[in-house]
Amino acid sequence: MTRLLAAMLLTAFALPLAAQDTMPPAPYAYRQLDDPAAEAEAQDLMETLRCLKCQSQSIADSDAPMAGDMRHQVRIRIASGESPNEVRQWLTERYGDYVSYEPQISATTWPLFAIPILLVLVVGAILYRRFGKLP
Amino acid sequence: MSWRLWIPLMVFAGFIGLAAYQLTQPKDDIVESRMVGQELPYFELPPAVERGESISSADFADGTPRLLNIWASWCLPCIAEAPHLERLQREGAEIVGIAIRDRPEDVAQFLAQHGNPYTAIGRDDLSQVQLEIGSSGVPETFVIDGEGMIRYQHIGDIRPEDVPILLEELRKAGA
Numbered sequence: 001m002t003r004l005l006a007a008m009l010l011t012a013f014a015l016p017l018a019a020q021d022t023m024p025p026a027p028y029a030y031r032q033l034d035d036p037a038a039e040a041e042a043q044d045l046m047e048t049l050r051c052l053k054c055q056s057q058s059i060a061d062s063d064a065p066m067a068g069d070m071r072h073q074v075r076i077r078i079a080s081g082e083s084p085n086e087v088r089q090w091l092t093e094r095y096g097d098y099v100s101y102e103p104q105i106s107a108t109t110w111p112l113f114a115i116p117i118l119l120v121l122v123v124g125a126i127l128y129r130r131f132g133k134l135p
Numbered sequence: 136m137s138w139r140l141w142i143p144l145m146v147f148a149g150f151i152g153l154a155a156y157q158l159t160q161p162k163d164d165i166v167e168s169r170m171v172g173q174e175l176p177y178f179e180l181p182p183a184v185e186r187g188e189s190i191s192s193a194d195f196a197d198g199t200p201r202l203l204n205i206w207a208s209w210c211l212p213c214i215a216e217a218p219h220l221e222r223l224q225r226e227g228a229e230i231v232g233i234a235i236r237d238r239p240e241d242v243a244q245f246l247a248q249h250g251n252p253y254t255a256i257g258r259d260d261l262s263q264v265q266l267e268i269g270s271s272g273v274p275e276t277f278v279i280d281g282e283g284m285i286r287y288q289h290i291g292d293i294r295p296e297d298v299p300i301l302l303e304e305l306r307k308a309g310a
Contacts, residue, residue: 020209021207021209022241023238023260026260026261052166052271053271053272065262066262066265066272069236069263069266073263073266092169093170094168094170094267094268095166095269095271
């Protein structure tokens with residue numbers, strides 16, 4: 001029984017292990033920038049960029065090697081003087097809105113912004129009809 | 136009782152229905168590259184194997200359409216697609232590889248074990264080119280036309296049924 005359990009555990013963990021590379025992380029994957037202001041900018045940006053491998057994590061939260069490589073890119077680009085928006089733009093040009101956790105108003109996302117405003121207007125109209133005409 | 140009282144409940148039931156329907160749908164976690172239709176970004180990579188050839192984006196603009204295969208020796212689906220890459224090569228496709236976060240000795244061992252359909256393999260230790268072309272994992276295969284434009288992206292390992300599709304895309308790209 002223990003053996004079976006051990007074998008099951010092993011097979012469960014063997015695959016993810018085998019599918020990882022053994023290379024050291026990119027230089028700036030875990031190393032902060034020397035300039036604290038630039039590092040703060042990079043950190044804020046990394047928290048709003050989506051890890052492509054792990055789906056529901058930001059690249060700041062993920063330990064996936066690819067997220068490390070993305071942090072490296074973000075840090076060296078910020079350090080070389082690019083603005084956070086330019087870096088985000090560089091990534092959305094490649095991966096689309098998917099990569100950003102900061103929704104922009106676009107042809108596909110405008111209902112997200114319009115619906116709440118519409119709902120508030122509808123509620124306002126209902127309330128007005130109910131109570132607005134009271135003496 | 137006014138029929139209008141039912142409206143909120145119907146809306147709520149609609150939401151439940153939508154959520155239930157979405158839960159039964161297969162998870163779509165494919166991130167397509169927005170670089171398809173655009174020029175291959177500039178890059179130069181050292182060879183991934185000792186005494187191999189280095190690759191650069193300029194190599195692709197010589198008139199010959201090619202497959203650009205993003206892979207790694209540590210990637211299991213890459214083993215599964217190896218025979219199909221070989222078939223593509225036998226059918227006349229020219230295949231350039233980019234090994235992601237890989238060591239030369241591991242690459243050499245993989246090639247010895249699973250065959251080498253590549254004309255050259257570049258070494259991308261920081262996933263730099265991978266990010267440049269909008270690839271989000273290994274393996275992925277891009278069709279690059281003779282002018283260095285990205286024409287098509289295949290995400291995931293190449294299965295037998297994908298071979299004719301890739302050959303057709305290569306043909307469309309001018310092969």
